[in-house]
Amino acid sequence: MAQISTNDLRGGMKVEIEKNPYTVINNEFVKPGKGQAFNRIKLKHLMTGRVIEKTYKTNEKLELADVVEQKMRLLYLEQDAAVFMDDDSYEQVNVLFDIIKNNEQWLKEETLFDLIFYNGNVVDLIPPTFMELKITETSPGVRGDTASGRVLKPATLETGAKVQVPIFIEEGETIKVDTRTCEYVSRV
Amino acid sequence: MSLEFKNTTTSKIEFLELRALALQKARNFFNYRNYIEVDIPSIVKFPAIDQHIDSFEISKNHYLHTSPEYLMKRLLVQGMKQIFYLGHVFRIDEAGNKHNPEFTMIEWYHVGISLNSLINETLDLFKCFIGNKEIKYLSYREAFHVFLDIDPFTSNKNDLKSCAEKNGLSFDSDLSKDGWLQLLFSHLVEPSFKDGIYYVISQYPKSQAALARTEYVNGFEIANRFEIYYNKTELANGYFELNDSQEQLYRFNEENAKRVQIGKAPYPLDQKFIQAINNLPECSGVSVGFDRLLMLSYKKESIKDVLCFSFDDL
Numbered sequence: 198m199a200q201i202s203t204n205d206l207r208g209g210m211k212v213e214i215e216k217n218p219y220t221v222i223n224n225e226f227v228k229p230g231k232g233q234a235f236n237r238i239k240l241k242h243l244m245t246g247r248v249i250e251k252t253y254k255t256n257e258k259l260e261l262a263d264v265v266e267q268k269m270r271l272l273y274l275e276q277d278a279a280v281f282m283d284d285d286s287y288e289q290v291n292v293l294f295d296i297i298k299n300n301e302q303w304l305k306e307e308t309l310f311d312l313i314f315y316n317g318n319v320v321d322l323i324p325p326t327f328m329e330l331k332i333t334e335t336s337p338g339v340r341g342d343t344a345s346g347r348v349l350k351p352a353t354l355e356t357g358a359k360v361q362v363p364i365f366i367e368e369g370e371t372i373k374v375d376t377r378t379c380e381y382v383s384r385v
Numbered sequence: 386m387s388l389e390f391k392n393t394t395t396s397k398i399e400f401l402e403l404r405a406l407a408l409q410k411a412r413n414f415f416n417y418r419n420y421i422e423v424d425i426p427s428i429v430k431f432p433a434i435d436q437h438i439d440s441f442e443i444s445k446n447h448y449l450h451t452s453p454e455y456l457m458k459r460l461l462v463q464g465m466k467q468i469f470y471l472g473h474v475f476r477i478d479e480a481g482n483k484h485n486p487e488f489t490m491i492e493w494y495h496v497g498i499s500l501n502s503l504i505n506e507t508l509d510l511f512k513c514f515i516g517n518k519e520i521k522y523l524s525y526r527e528a529f530h531v532f533l534d535i536d537p538f539t540s541n542k543n544d545l546k547s548c549a550e551k552n553g554l555s556f557d558s559d560l561s562k563d564g565w566l567q568l569l570f571s572h573l574v575e576p577s578f579k580d581g582i583y584y585v586i587s588q589y590p591k592s593q594a595a596l597a598r599t600e601y602v603n604g605f606e607i608a609n610r611f612e613i614y615y616n617k618t619e620l621a622n623g624y625f626e627l628n629d630s631q632e633q634l635y636r637f638n639e640e641n642a643k644r645v646q647i648g649k650a651p652y653p654l655d656q657k658f659i660q661a662i663n664n665l666p667e668c669s670g671v672s673v674g675f676d677r678l679l680m681l682s683y684k685k686e687s688i689k690d691v692l693c694f695s696f697d698d699l
Contacts, residue, residue, distance in 0.1 A: 204478060225481060226480060227571050228437070229571055230619055231435065231437070232437055235568065252554060252555065252556045253557075254558055255478065
Protein backbone atom coordinates (compact mmCIF):
# COMPACT_ATOMS: atom_id res chain seq x y z
CA MET A 198 0.00 0.00 0.00
CA ALA A 199 1.12 3.53 -0.67
CA GLN A 200 2.79 5.60 2.01
CA ILE A 201 2.51 9.25 2.83
CA SER A 202 4.75 11.65 4.73
CA THR A 203 3.19 12.93 7.96
CA ASN A 204 3.78 16.48 6.75
CA ASP A 205 1.61 15.90 3.67
CA LEU A 206 -1.43 14.61 5.58
CA ARG A 207 -4.54 16.73 5.13
CA GLY A 208 -8.01 16.56 6.63
CA GLY A 209 -10.13 13.81 5.06
CA MET A 210 -7.25 11.52 4.09
CA LYS A 211 -7.48 7.90 5.26
CA VAL A 212 -4.53 6.23 6.98
CA GLU A 213 -3.91 2.84 8.56
CA ILE A 214 -2.35 2.71 12.03
CA GLU A 215 -1.78 -0.62 13.76
CA LYS A 216 -4.13 -2.31 11.30
CA ASN A 217 -6.94 0.16 11.95
CA PRO A 218 -8.33 2.68 9.46
CA TYR A 219 -8.61 6.34 10.46
CA THR A 220 -9.79 9.53 8.81
CA VAL A 221 -7.48 12.51 9.38
CA ILE A 222 -9.38 15.32 11.09
CA ASN A 223 -6.53 17.80 11.25
CA ASN A 224 -2.76 18.00 11.20
CA GLU A 225 -0.92 20.59 13.28
CA PHE A 226 2.72 21.38 12.47
CA VAL A 227 4.66 21.87 15.71
CA LYS A 228 8.27 23.00 15.59
CA PRO A 229 10.44 24.94 18.00
CA GLY A 230 12.65 27.52 16.27
CA LYS A 231 15.58 25.36 17.33
CA GLY A 232 14.52 21.76 17.45
CA GLN A 233 12.74 18.72 16.13
CA ALA A 234 9.64 19.22 13.94
CA PHE A 235 6.50 17.24 14.77
CA ASN A 236 3.07 16.66 13.29
CA ARG A 237 0.30 16.44 15.85
CA ILE A 238 -2.52 14.61 14.14
CA LYS A 239 -6.14 14.19 15.18
CA LEU A 240 -7.72 11.03 13.78
CA LYS A 241 -11.15 9.46 13.79
CA HIS A 242 -11.57 5.69 13.64
CA LEU A 243 -13.43 4.81 10.46
CA MET A 244 -15.72 2.24 12.12
CA THR A 245 -16.01 3.16 15.79
CA GLY A 246 -15.83 6.93 15.35
CA ARG A 247 -13.42 7.16 18.29
CA VAL A 248 -11.15 10.22 18.06
CA ILE A 249 -7.47 9.90 18.98
CA GLU A 250 -4.46 12.19 18.82
CA LYS A 251 -0.99 11.03 17.77
CA THR A 252 2.30 12.82 17.29
CA TYR A 253 4.90 11.92 14.68
CA LYS A 254 8.23 13.30 13.62
CA THR A 255 7.75 15.43 10.52
CA ASN A 256 8.38 13.35 7.40
CA GLU A 257 7.83 10.01 9.11
CA LYS A 258 5.86 7.74 6.80
CA LEU A 259 2.35 6.44 7.40
CA GLU A 260 0.45 3.82 5.43
CA LEU A 261 -2.49 5.10 3.44
CA ALA A 262 -5.56 2.99 4.15
CA ASP A 263 -7.20 1.18 1.24
CA VAL A 264 -10.50 3.01 1.59
CA VAL A 265 -12.82 3.50 -1.37
CA GLU A 266 -16.14 5.27 -1.47
CA GLN A 267 -18.61 3.97 -4.04
CA LYS A 268 -22.17 4.96 -4.91
CA MET A 269 -24.47 1.90 -4.93
CA ARG A 270 -28.21 1.47 -5.25
CA LEU A 271 -30.23 -0.37 -2.60
CA LEU A 272 -32.00 -3.30 -4.31
CA TYR A 273 -33.86 -4.97 -1.46
CA LEU A 274 -33.64 -5.91 2.21
CA GLU A 275 -33.06 -9.39 3.52
CA GLN A 276 -33.63 -10.59 7.07
CA ASP A 277 -30.25 -9.43 8.38
CA ALA A 278 -28.71 -7.54 5.47
CA ALA A 279 -29.27 -5.04 2.71
CA VAL A 280 -28.36 -5.84 -0.90
CA PHE A 281 -26.80 -3.09 -2.99
CA MET A 282 -25.89 -2.95 -6.68
CA ASP A 283 -23.39 -0.93 -8.69
CA ASP A 284 -25.35 0.72 -11.52
CA ASP A 285 -22.45 0.36 -13.97
CA SER A 286 -21.03 -3.10 -13.28
CA TYR A 287 -24.22 -4.69 -11.87
CA GLU A 288 -21.99 -6.08 -9.16
CA GLN A 289 -23.92 -6.80 -5.96
CA VAL A 290 -22.89 -6.66 -2.34
CA ASN A 291 -24.62 -7.75 0.87
CA VAL A 292 -24.20 -5.42 3.85
CA LEU A 293 -25.14 -6.72 7.29
CA PHE A 294 -27.37 -4.53 9.45
CA ASP A 295 -24.67 -4.86 12.13
CA ILE A 296 -22.45 -2.71 9.91
CA ILE A 297 -25.19 -0.31 8.88
CA LYS A 298 -26.14 0.30 12.53
CA ASN A 299 -28.05 3.54 13.00
CA ASN A 300 -28.37 4.22 9.28
CA GLU A 301 -30.75 1.28 8.97
CA GLN A 302 -33.49 3.85 9.54
CA TRP A 303 -32.78 5.40 6.11
CA LEU A 304 -32.79 2.24 3.98
CA LYS A 305 -35.14 2.91 1.07
CA GLU A 306 -35.07 0.76 -2.01
CA GLU A 307 -33.88 2.29 -5.29
CA THR A 308 -31.92 4.97 -3.37
CA LEU A 309 -28.20 5.61 -4.03
CA PHE A 310 -26.01 5.31 -0.93
CA ASP A 311 -22.28 5.98 -0.48
CA LEU A 312 -20.69 2.69 0.57
CA ILE A 313 -17.31 2.84 2.31
CA PHE A 314 -15.04 -0.10 1.47
CA TYR A 315 -11.95 -0.79 3.59
CA ASN A 316 -9.65 -3.49 2.19
CA GLY A 317 -12.51 -4.52 -0.08
CA ASN A 318 -15.14 -4.90 2.65
CA VAL A 319 -17.99 -2.52 3.38
CA VAL A 320 -17.43 -0.89 6.76
CA ASP A 321 -19.93 1.95 6.64
CA LEU A 322 -22.57 3.56 4.49
CA ILE A 323 -23.72 7.12 4.18
CA PRO A 324 -27.31 7.94 3.15
CA PRO A 325 -28.06 10.92 0.88
CA THR A 326 -27.98 14.14 2.94
CA PHE A 327 -31.61 14.84 2.06
CA MET A 328 -34.26 12.18 1.45
CA GLU A 329 -37.91 12.43 0.51
CA LEU A 330 -39.89 9.97 2.59
CA LYS A 331 -43.53 9.22 3.29
CA ILE A 332 -44.98 9.53 6.78
CA THR A 333 -46.48 6.21 7.83
CA GLU A 334 -47.55 7.21 11.28
CA THR A 335 -48.28 10.46 13.11
CA SER A 336 -51.07 11.78 15.30
CA PRO A 337 -53.53 14.17 13.62
CA GLY A 338 -52.74 17.87 14.07
CA VAL A 339 -54.96 19.77 16.45
CA ARG A 340 -56.05 23.21 15.30
CA GLY A 341 -55.37 26.10 17.66
CA ASP A 342 -52.16 24.57 18.98
CA THR A 343 -49.86 26.81 16.97
CA ALA A 344 -50.23 30.09 18.87
CA SER A 345 -46.89 29.77 20.67
CA GLY A 346 -44.90 29.48 17.43
CA ARG A 347 -43.60 26.38 15.72
CA VAL A 348 -45.06 23.32 17.39
CA LEU A 349 -43.72 19.89 16.51
CA LYS A 350 -45.03 16.36 16.90
CA PRO A 351 -43.37 12.96 16.41
CA ALA A 352 -43.76 11.08 13.13
CA THR A 353 -42.51 7.75 11.78
CA LEU A 354 -41.26 7.57 8.20
CA GLU A 355 -41.59 4.68 5.75
CA THR A 356 -37.99 3.60 6.42
CA GLY A 357 -38.52 3.50 10.17
CA ALA A 358 -36.83 6.80 11.02
CA LYS A 359 -38.52 8.86 13.71
CA VAL A 360 -38.52 12.63 13.19
CA GLN A 361 -40.26 15.69 14.58
CA VAL A 362 -42.60 17.37 12.07
CA PRO A 363 -44.73 20.52 12.20
CA ILE A 364 -48.18 19.92 13.58
CA PHE A 365 -49.93 20.59 10.23
CA ILE A 366 -48.25 17.64 8.50
CA GLU A 367 -50.55 14.63 8.08
CA GLU A 368 -50.03 10.88 7.81
CA GLY A 369 -49.45 9.79 4.20
CA GLU A 370 -47.70 13.02 3.19
CA THR A 371 -44.15 12.96 1.81
CA ILE A 372 -41.59 15.21 3.47
CA LYS A 373 -37.97 16.17 2.86
CA VAL A 374 -35.69 15.29 5.78
CA ASP A 375 -32.04 15.93 6.66
CA THR A 376 -30.50 12.53 7.43
CA ARG A 377 -27.54 14.03 9.32
CA THR A 378 -29.74 15.63 11.98
CA CYS A 379 -33.07 13.75 11.57
CA GLU A 380 -34.69 17.14 11.05
CA TYR A 381 -37.74 17.98 8.97
CA VAL A 382 -36.87 20.32 6.08
CA SER A 383 -40.04 20.86 4.06
CA ARG A 384 -43.14 19.38 2.53
CA VAL A 385 -42.63 17.85 -0.88
CA MET B 386 0.70 55.43 19.56
CA SER B 387 -0.36 51.95 20.52
CA LEU B 388 -0.84 49.34 17.87
CA GLU B 389 -2.87 47.20 20.22
CA PHE B 390 -5.80 46.37 18.08
CA LYS B 391 -9.48 46.00 18.73
CA ASN B 392 -10.68 42.56 17.76
CA THR B 393 -12.74 43.49 14.73
CA THR B 394 -12.89 41.84 11.36
CA THR B 395 -10.75 43.57 8.77
CA SER B 396 -10.38 42.80 5.12
CA LYS B 397 -7.05 41.59 3.81
CA ILE B 398 -6.31 44.93 2.16
CA GLU B 399 -7.09 46.84 5.32
CA PHE B 400 -4.88 44.43 7.20
CA LEU B 401 -1.94 44.90 4.83
CA GLU B 402 -2.05 48.62 5.63
CA LEU B 403 -1.70 47.67 9.29
CA ARG B 404 1.15 45.34 8.41
CA ALA B 405 2.97 48.16 6.60
CA LEU B 406 2.41 50.38 9.62
CA ALA B 407 3.79 47.68 11.91
CA LEU B 408 6.95 47.35 9.77
CA GLN B 409 7.45 51.11 10.10
CA LYS B 410 6.79 50.94 13.81
CA ALA B 411 9.41 48.22 14.29
CA ARG B 412 11.96 50.24 12.30
CA ASN B 413 11.17 53.31 14.39
CA PHE B 414 11.72 51.26 17.55
CA PHE B 415 15.26 50.38 16.45
CA ASN B 416 16.13 53.73 14.89
CA TYR B 417 15.13 55.46 18.12
CA ARG B 418 17.52 53.16 19.99
CA ASN B 419 20.41 53.93 17.61
CA TYR B 420 20.40 50.61 15.76
CA ILE B 421 21.52 50.64 12.13
CA GLU B 422 19.42 48.62 9.71
CA VAL B 423 21.50 46.17 7.66
CA ASP B 424 19.88 44.61 4.60
CA ILE B 425 22.29 41.73 4.31
CA PRO B 426 22.04 39.34 1.31
CA SER B 427 19.48 36.57 1.34
CA ILE B 428 21.48 34.43 -1.08
CA VAL B 429 24.35 32.79 0.78
CA LYS B 430 27.06 30.26 -0.02
CA PHE B 431 27.03 28.79 3.48
CA PRO B 432 23.65 28.12 5.01
CA ALA B 433 23.22 28.05 8.78
CA ILE B 434 24.13 24.61 10.06
CA ASP B 435 21.32 23.17 12.16
CA GLN B 436 20.13 19.55 12.10
CA HIS B 437 16.49 20.64 12.14
CA ILE B 438 16.56 23.58 9.71
CA ASP B 439 16.84 23.06 5.96
CA SER B 440 17.80 25.70 3.46
CA PHE B 441 16.42 26.07 -0.09
CA GLU B 442 19.31 25.41 -2.48
CA ILE B 443 18.53 27.70 -5.38
CA SER B 444 21.45 26.82 -7.63
CA LYS B 445 24.60 24.75 -7.18
CA ASN B 446 26.19 25.87 -3.87
CA HIS B 447 23.85 28.83 -3.44
CA TYR B 448 21.18 28.90 -0.77
CA LEU B 449 18.47 31.18 0.57
CA HIS B 450 19.38 32.15 4.12
CA THR B 451 17.43 30.65 7.01
CA SER B 452 18.69 33.40 9.32
CA PRO B 453 20.91 36.47 8.84
CA GLU B 454 23.07 35.49 11.81
CA TYR B 455 26.46 34.63 10.27
CA LEU B 456 26.71 37.68 8.06
CA MET B 457 25.46 40.01 10.80
CA LYS B 458 28.15 38.72 13.15
CA ARG B 459 30.78 39.39 10.50
CA LEU B 460 29.57 42.99 10.43
CA LEU B 461 30.03 43.18 14.20
CA VAL B 462 33.59 41.87 13.78
CA GLN B 463 34.14 44.59 11.16
CA GLY B 464 33.22 47.21 13.74
CA MET B 465 29.47 47.79 13.75
CA LYS B 466 28.03 47.98 17.27
CA GLN B 467 24.26 47.95 17.06
CA ILE B 468 22.56 46.45 14.04
CA PHE B 469 19.17 45.07 13.12
CA TYR B 470 17.79 43.10 10.21
CA LEU B 471 14.12 43.19 9.27
CA GLY B 472 13.46 40.97 6.30
CA HIS B 473 12.57 37.60 4.93
CA VAL B 474 14.17 34.25 5.76
CA PHE B 475 13.41 30.87 4.18
CA ARG B 476 13.04 27.37 5.62
CA ILE B 477 12.04 24.25 3.76
CA ASP B 478 8.91 22.38 4.85
CA GLU B 479 7.96 24.69 7.70
CA ALA B 480 4.27 25.31 7.10
CA GLY B 481 1.34 25.43 9.49
CA ASN B 482 -0.72 27.86 11.53
CA LYS B 483 2.40 29.40 13.02
CA HIS B 484 4.87 28.66 10.22
CA ASN B 485 5.36 29.71 6.63
CA PRO B 486 8.39 28.63 4.57
CA GLU B 487 9.14 32.30 3.85
CA PHE B 488 8.65 34.54 6.86
CA THR B 489 9.73 37.88 8.24
CA MET B 490 12.32 37.99 10.96
CA ILE B 491 13.60 40.81 13.11
CA GLU B 492 17.09 40.02 14.29
CA TRP B 493 19.32 42.39 16.21
CA TYR B 494 22.72 42.49 17.91
CA HIS B 495 24.13 44.88 20.46
CA VAL B 496 27.81 44.90 21.38
CA GLY B 497 28.58 45.10 25.09
CA ILE B 498 25.06 44.35 26.29
CA SER B 499 24.17 41.55 28.72
CA LEU B 500 21.61 38.88 28.00
CA ASN B 501 19.31 40.35 30.68
CA SER B 502 19.41 43.81 29.10
CA LEU B 503 18.56 42.22 25.78
CA ILE B 504 15.62 40.36 27.35
CA ASN B 505 14.29 43.69 28.63
CA GLU B 506 14.74 45.33 25.23
CA THR B 507 12.92 42.44 23.55
CA LEU B 508 10.04 42.77 26.00
CA ASP B 509 9.96 46.54 25.28
CA LEU B 510 9.47 45.72 21.60
CA PHE B 511 6.68 43.27 22.43
CA LYS B 512 4.97 45.85 24.64
CA CYS B 513 4.69 48.15 21.62
CA PHE B 514 2.76 45.48 19.74
CA ILE B 515 1.02 43.33 22.33
CA GLY B 516 0.88 45.60 25.36
CA ASN B 517 2.23 45.74 28.86
CA LYS B 518 1.48 42.34 30.40
CA GLU B 519 2.61 40.27 33.34
CA ILE B 520 6.06 38.71 32.88
CA LYS B 521 7.08 35.32 34.28
CA TYR B 522 10.74 34.29 34.37
CA LEU B 523 11.49 30.57 34.50
CA SER B 524 14.65 28.65 33.83
CA TYR B 525 14.29 25.74 31.41
CA ARG B 526 14.71 23.45 34.40
CA GLU B 527 12.05 25.25 36.45
CA ALA B 528 9.59 25.11 33.56
CA PHE B 529 9.87 21.30 33.46
CA HIS B 530 9.61 21.14 37.26
CA VAL B 531 6.56 23.39 37.46
CA PHE B 532 4.53 21.89 34.61
CA LEU B 533 5.74 18.25 34.43
CA ASP B 534 7.42 17.59 37.77
CA ILE B 535 10.51 16.21 36.05
CA ASP B 536 14.16 17.29 35.86
CA PRO B 537 15.26 17.80 32.25
CA PHE B 538 18.95 17.64 33.15
CA THR B 539 19.09 14.45 35.24
CA SER B 540 16.31 12.48 33.48
CA ASN B 541 17.25 9.95 30.84
CA LYS B 542 15.35 9.11 27.66
CA ASN B 543 13.19 6.49 29.40
CA ASP B 544 12.16 8.93 32.14
CA LEU B 545 11.15 11.46 29.48
CA LYS B 546 9.31 8.80 27.52
CA SER B 547 7.26 7.67 30.53
CA CYS B 548 6.55 11.31 31.36
CA ALA B 549 5.06 11.68 27.86
CA GLU B 550 2.95 8.53 28.33
CA LYS B 551 1.81 9.58 31.80
CA ASN B 552 0.54 12.82 30.27
CA GLY B 553 -1.41 11.10 27.51
CA LEU B 554 0.98 11.92 24.70
CA SER B 555 0.95 9.21 22.04
CA PHE B 556 4.32 9.07 20.29
CA ASP B 557 5.82 5.82 19.04
CA SER B 558 9.13 6.49 17.33
CA ASP B 559 12.57 7.05 18.71
CA LEU B 560 14.17 10.39 19.54
CA SER B 561 17.43 11.68 20.96
CA LYS B 562 17.26 12.98 24.53
CA ASP B 563 16.98 16.52 23.17
CA GLY B 564 14.25 15.32 20.84
CA TRP B 565 12.27 14.02 23.83
CA LEU B 566 12.83 17.28 25.68
CA GLN B 567 11.59 19.21 22.65
CA LEU B 568 8.57 16.93 22.34
CA LEU B 569 7.64 17.44 26.00
CA PHE B 570 8.29 21.17 25.85
CA SER B 571 6.27 21.80 22.68
CA HIS B 572 3.38 19.42 23.47
CA LEU B 573 3.04 19.71 27.26
CA VAL B 574 4.97 22.67 28.71
CA GLU B 575 4.11 25.30 26.09
CA PRO B 576 0.35 24.50 26.12
CA SER B 577 0.39 24.94 29.92
CA PHE B 578 1.49 28.57 29.64
CA LYS B 579 -1.35 30.89 30.61
CA ASP B 580 -2.57 33.38 28.03
CA GLY B 581 -1.85 37.06 28.58
CA ILE B 582 1.56 36.50 30.20
CA TYR B 583 5.06 36.82 28.73
CA TYR B 584 7.05 33.72 29.68
CA VAL B 585 10.81 34.22 29.56
CA ILE B 586 12.56 30.85 29.54
CA SER B 587 16.34 30.83 30.05
CA GLN B 588 19.30 28.57 30.86
CA TYR B 589 18.78 25.92 28.19
CA PRO B 590 20.72 22.64 28.31
CA LYS B 591 24.18 22.86 26.78
CA SER B 592 23.09 20.42 24.07
CA GLN B 593 20.61 23.07 22.89
CA ALA B 594 23.06 25.97 23.08
CA ALA B 595 23.10 26.56 19.29
CA LEU B 596 25.30 29.69 19.06
CA ALA B 597 25.09 30.71 22.71
CA ARG B 598 27.91 30.68 25.25
CA THR B 599 27.67 28.22 28.09
CA GLU B 600 28.44 28.44 31.81
CA TYR B 601 28.07 26.26 34.90
CA VAL B 602 25.05 26.90 37.11
CA ASN B 603 24.41 24.62 40.13
CA GLY B 604 26.78 22.03 38.70
CA PHE B 605 25.15 21.86 35.25
CA GLU B 606 26.54 23.38 32.10
CA ILE B 607 23.79 25.58 30.69
CA ALA B 608 23.50 27.77 27.62
CA ASN B 609 23.14 31.54 27.97
CA ARG B 610 20.09 31.47 25.82
CA PHE B 611 16.50 32.63 26.29
CA GLU B 612 13.17 32.32 24.57
CA ILE B 613 10.03 34.37 25.09
CA TYR B 614 6.53 32.95 24.70
CA TYR B 615 3.19 34.71 24.61
CA ASN B 616 -0.19 32.97 24.26
CA LYS B 617 1.55 29.60 23.75
CA THR B 618 3.56 31.00 20.85
CA GLU B 619 7.35 31.17 20.64
CA LEU B 620 8.26 34.74 19.76
CA ALA B 621 11.96 35.26 20.49
CA ASN B 622 15.19 33.29 20.72
CA GLY B 623 18.29 35.09 22.02
CA TYR B 624 21.89 34.33 22.94
CA PHE B 625 24.86 35.74 24.74
CA GLU B 626 26.90 35.09 21.64
CA LEU B 627 29.63 32.48 21.37
CA ASN B 628 32.97 33.97 20.23
CA ASP B 629 35.23 30.96 20.25
CA SER B 630 36.16 29.67 16.79
CA GLN B 631 37.25 26.28 18.03
CA GLU B 632 34.04 25.66 19.95
CA GLN B 633 32.02 26.99 17.00
CA LEU B 634 33.74 24.58 14.62
CA TYR B 635 33.13 21.73 17.06
CA ARG B 636 29.39 22.53 17.24
CA PHE B 637 29.09 22.84 13.45
CA ASN B 638 30.71 19.43 13.01
CA GLU B 639 28.37 17.96 15.63
CA GLU B 640 25.30 19.38 13.88
CA ASN B 641 26.52 18.15 10.51
CA ALA B 642 27.13 14.68 11.95
CA LYS B 643 23.55 14.65 13.26
CA ARG B 644 22.28 15.78 9.86
CA VAL B 645 24.03 12.81 8.28
CA GLN B 646 22.63 10.48 10.97
CA ILE B 647 19.07 11.45 10.08
CA GLY B 648 19.70 11.10 6.38
CA LYS B 649 20.30 14.74 5.46
CA ALA B 650 23.23 16.17 3.54
CA PRO B 651 25.79 18.04 5.65
CA TYR B 652 26.22 21.74 4.89
CA PRO B 653 29.55 23.31 3.86
CA LEU B 654 31.46 25.09 6.63
CA ASP B 655 31.63 28.87 6.44
CA GLN B 656 35.36 29.36 7.09
CA LYS B 657 35.13 33.17 6.91
CA PHE B 658 32.54 33.08 9.68
CA ILE B 659 34.43 30.57 11.81
CA GLN B 660 37.66 32.60 11.50
CA ALA B 661 35.90 35.87 12.24
CA ILE B 662 34.08 34.72 15.33
CA ASN B 663 37.26 34.70 17.47
CA ASN B 664 37.22 38.47 17.08
CA LEU B 665 33.53 38.88 17.83
CA PRO B 666 33.21 41.45 20.62
CA GLU B 667 31.10 40.46 23.64
CA CYS B 668 27.53 40.86 22.51
CA SER B 669 24.00 39.55 22.75
CA GLY B 670 21.61 38.98 19.91
CA VAL B 671 18.03 37.87 19.41
CA SER B 672 15.62 37.03 16.63
CA VAL B 673 11.87 37.59 16.67
CA GLY B 674 9.19 36.25 14.35
CA PHE B 675 7.60 39.43 13.02
CA ASP B 676 4.56 37.67 11.53
CA ARG B 677 3.79 35.99 14.84
CA LEU B 678 4.11 39.34 16.58
CA LEU B 679 1.42 40.59 14.21
CA MET B 680 -0.75 37.51 14.82
CA LEU B 681 -0.66 38.12 18.56
CA SER B 682 -1.05 41.86 18.18
CA TYR B 683 -4.16 41.52 16.04
CA LYS B 684 -5.49 38.23 17.48
CA LYS B 685 -5.19 36.23 14.26
CA GLU B 686 -5.41 32.44 14.43
CA SER B 687 -3.15 31.68 11.47
CA ILE B 688 0.02 33.18 10.06
CA LYS B 689 -1.80 33.15 6.71
CA ASP B 690 -4.02 35.93 8.06
CA VAL B 691 -1.11 38.36 8.38
CA LEU B 692 0.82 37.68 5.14
CA CYS B 693 0.35 39.26 1.70
CA PHE B 694 0.34 35.74 0.29
CA SER B 695 0.97 32.52 2.18
CA PHE B 696 2.90 29.64 0.62
CA ASP B 697 -0.44 27.93 -0.16
CA ASP B 698 -1.65 31.04 -1.98
CA LEU B 699 1.26 31.18 -4.43
